[in-house]
Amino acid sequence: MKNKSIKTLKFLGLGFIEPLIRLISGEEPKKNTQLFIKKSLLPLSSIFLFVLIWHLGSAALYNSEAEVRIEKARSEQGEAAAIAMAECIASGDVSCQPNTLPSPTKVWGAFQALLDDHNTISQKKSDFKDKVAATNAQREAQGLDPITYTGRPSFVDQIGTSLKTVAAGCLLAMLIAVPIGIIIGLSESLRTSFNWLIQIFKPVSPVVWLLLVFMVVKTLITDPSLDKSFIISFISVGLCAMWATLVNTSMGVSTVDKDYINVARVLKLNVGQNIFKIILPASFPLIFTGLRITVSVAWMVLIAIELLAQSPGLGSFVWEEFQNGANDSNAKIIVAMFVIGAIGFMLDRIMLSVQNVMTFNKAAA
Amino acid sequence: MALLELNNISKSFGVGSTRNEVLSDINLSVEEGEFVAIVGFSGSGKSTLINLINGLLFPDEGEVLLNGKKIVGPGPDRGVIFQNYSLLPWLSVYSNVKLAVDEVFSHLTRKEKEEHIRKYIDMVNLTPAIDKKPDELSGGMRQRVSVARALAMNPEILLMDEPLSALDALTRGSLQEEIIKIWSQDKKTAILITNDVDEGIIMADRIIPLTPGPRATLGPEFKVPFARPRDVTEMNRDYTYKRLRNNILEYLMDVGASRKQVSDQKYILPDIKPVMPGRIIFGKKRKEEAVKYF
Numbered sequence: 001m002k003n004k005s006i007k008t009l010k011f012l013g014l015g016f017i018e019p020l021i022r023l024i025s026g027e028e029p030k031k032n033t034q035l036f037i038k039k040s041l042l043p044l045s046s047i048f049l050f051v052l053i054w055h056l057g058s059a060a061l062y063n064s065e066a067e068v069r070i071e072k073a074r075s076e077q078g079e080a081a082a083i084a085m086a087e088c089i090a091s092g093d094v095s096c097q098p099n100t101l102p103s104p105t106k107v108w109g110a111f112q113a114l115l116d117d118h119n120t121i122s123q124k125k126s127d128f129k130d131k132v133a134a135t136n137a138q139r140e141a142q143g144l145d146p147i148t149y150t151g152r153p154s155f156v157d158q159i160g161t162s163l164k165t166v167a168a169g170c171l172l173a174m175l176i177a178v179p180i181g182i183i184i185g186l187s188e189s190l191r192t193s194f195n196w197l198i199q200i201f202k203p204v205s206p207v208v209w210l211l212l213v214f215m216v217v218k219t220l221i222t223d224p225s226l227d228k229s230f231i232i233s234f235i236s237v238g239l240c241a242m243w244a245t246l247v248n249t250s251m252g253v254s255t256v257d258k259d260y261i262n263v264a265r266v267l268k269l270n271v272g273q274n275i276f277k278i279i280l281p282a283s284f285p286l287i288f289t290g291l292r293i294t295v296s297v298a299w300m301v302l303i304a305i306e307l308l309a310q311s312p313g314l315g316s317f318v319w320e321e322f323q324n325g326a327n328d329s330n331a332k333i334i335v336a337m338f339v340i341g342a343i344g345f346m347l348d349r350i351m352l353s354v355q356n357v358m359t360f361n362k363a364a365a
Numbered sequence: 366m367a368l369l370e371l372n373n374i375s376k377s378f379g380v381g382s383t384r385n386e387v388l389s390d391i392n393l394s395v396e397e398g399e400f401v402a403i404v405g406f407s408g409s410g411k412s413t414l415i416n417l418i419n420g421l422l423f424p425d426e427g428e429v430l431l432n433g434k435k436i437v438g439p440g441p442d443r444g445v446i447f448q449n450y451s452l453l454p455w456l457s458v459y460s461n462v463k464l465a466v467d468e469v470f471s472h473l474t475r476k477e478k479e480e481h482i483r484k485y486i487d488m489v490n491l492t493p494a495i496d497k498k499p500d501e502l503s504g505g506m507r508q509r510v511s512v513a514r515a516l517a518m519n520p521e522i523l524l525m526d527e528p529l530s531a532l533d534a535l536t537r538g539s540l541q542e543e544i545i546k547i548w549s550q551d552k553k554t555a556i557l558i559t560n561d562v563d564e565g566i567i568m569a570d571r572i573i574p575l576t577p578g579p580r581a582t583l584g585p586e587f588k589v590p591f592a593r594p595r596d597v598t599e600m601n602r603d604y605t606y607k608r609l610r611n612n613i614l615e616y617l618m619d620v621g622a623s624r625k626q627v628s629d630q631k632y633i634l635p636d637i638k639p640v641m642p643g644r645i646i647f648g649k650k651r652k653e654e655a656v657k658y659f
Contacts, residue, residue: 268440
């Protein structure tokens with residue numbers, strides 16, 4: 001039971017919990033305490049230190065911004081206005097709060113506010129659904145589209161949309177890059193002929209890809225019922241992120257160990273068997289490394305692309321909050337930052353686990 | 366007619382000043398059911414010779430005939446056991462053998478194939494490790510998988526390219542016996558390439574030394590007079606064994622020495638002084654070996 005759960009945890013990339021489990025079961029207490037401190041407490045303390053510095057820094061920024069405001073009131077409107085401003089800031093009134101880096105407590109508050117907001121919106125959604133259930137049944141009977149909730153999406157909904165966009169983008173990247181990578185990996189002349197194109201397109205910024213995709217999609221898709229902004233953003237994400245997989249796949253395929261090729265030749269495997277039984281499995285490690293890079297790149301460029309494509313998601317959430325300028329907007333942006341970071345980390349862990357399952361131990365071949 | 370014939374084979378690599386003539390004027394004929402060992406120093410072109418027979422390489426001059434037909438490429442009629450095992454690390458023992466069986470016995474039903482695979486895995490005593498991956502096996506076990514894979518193809522001729530030289534002495538000895546035991550079951554024609562004269566004497570009917578390269582060629586053959594099954598400890602005490610071994614070694618040493626005398630030129634070294642480098646020059650990258658897939 002214990003060993004099994006440790007194995008599962010390791011597989012999930014949560015290997016740092018292992019010493020704690022062993023410690024609880026009373027196995028080598030001294031060694032496991034040390035390991036627990038090293039693997040869990042040290043990272044936690046570094047996070048604690050980070051929050052502390054953040055807290056102190058934001059307090060200092062808050063004070064200096066407040067000072068500037070009071071000073072400004074004094075020079076423009078006189079002493080009485082300065083005192084009024086100082087009182088106003090101290091009272092915590094929304095109208096005169098210094099607008100600067102929010103403190104950790106404020107960010108935590110904003111996080112909870114976002115969750116509350118999500119709960120309200122889901123409540124509204126289900127209420128709406130109940131309310132229109134009868135009407136929708138009627139409309140369906142008449143062959144009409146059902147009425148759907150068109151209110152503002154919550155933060156959690158936006159995370160979902162972003163994940164959907166990344167998943168679609170990565171799938172697109174995989175479907176394009178892996179087959180092309182295999183084909184150019186197999187032939188040296190194809191590799192050299194496409195190399196310059198790949199090298200030129202690889203460093204192109206996500207924003208430019210978005211504009212390019214926009215030009216094409218705008219012309220191709222005229223049906224208004226399709227979600228154009230989603231299509232544009234996921235294609236751009238895919239195009240930005242696919243290069244790592246393309247390059248890694250072609251490299252993996254072109255550098256398959258000569259021994260394996262000799263085996264294939266001695267067994268007289270045909271082209272298809274050669275590719276699917278020898279070349280592909282042999283290049284899996286590199287292909288999966290490429291896919292892992294692709295996923296992390298996709299998640300990184302997603303925010304910029306959503307921001308510009310006006311596709312609902314974390315990117316547009318950040319942009320709207322920035323434009324919004326409400327007193328808790330800054331805190332919400334920071335919440336989004338942490339959520340983006342945490343999801344990126346999780347995606348990477350998932351890809352690592354998939355990679356570990358799919359690949360062989362090269363060292364002992 | 367001999368099963369395998371090599372007529373006036375020569376093979377060189379490179380062009381112009383870098384041209385290196387590895388093999389020249391090789392003549393060999395192997396009868397059906399014979400176990401021939403080719404012994405030579407490392408670097409003498411032994412692996413090139415075996416690759417010419419298995420069809421991974423083609424001779425510049427001369428021809429390789431199997432059953433009177435010219436060899437045009439690799440094929441499952443020649444089972445190869447590579448020095449570095451060449452197992453596919455993502456496949457289990459069973460699947461590694463299956464890959465070969467699927468290819469050669471595509472007409473069999475699934476059940477017959479499975480029986481066939483299990484039979485050969487059992488032959489090399491790997492049934493307990495049948496579902497293991499190569500990285501979970503020791504070197505000797507991996508080479509036994511390689512043996513099972515080569516034999517399961519039911520080849521007309523078994524080519525072994527220094528199959529045991531990556532193993533330790535103990536594993537080597539037991540695997541020698543095991544290969545001989547398996548071989549004696551159906552007496553396949555076999556060619557063993559080795560750098561170990563004792564290994565050749567223990568395993569083969571006939572030993573042919575390969576002179577050191579460049580321009581390596583086959584020397585006079587030495588018949589191994591011992592009856593099978595051979596007892597290694599018994600043989601070790603035998604006077605004929607010692608004499609045979611010394612003869613072969615002496616021959617190899619002699620041609621090696623004469624080779625050295627031939628190339629005993631005087632080289633005049635240029636008179637140069639070391640200077641501090643003005644800028645760092647990076648070493649030229651070794652040109653990547655082109656890999657051909659089909």
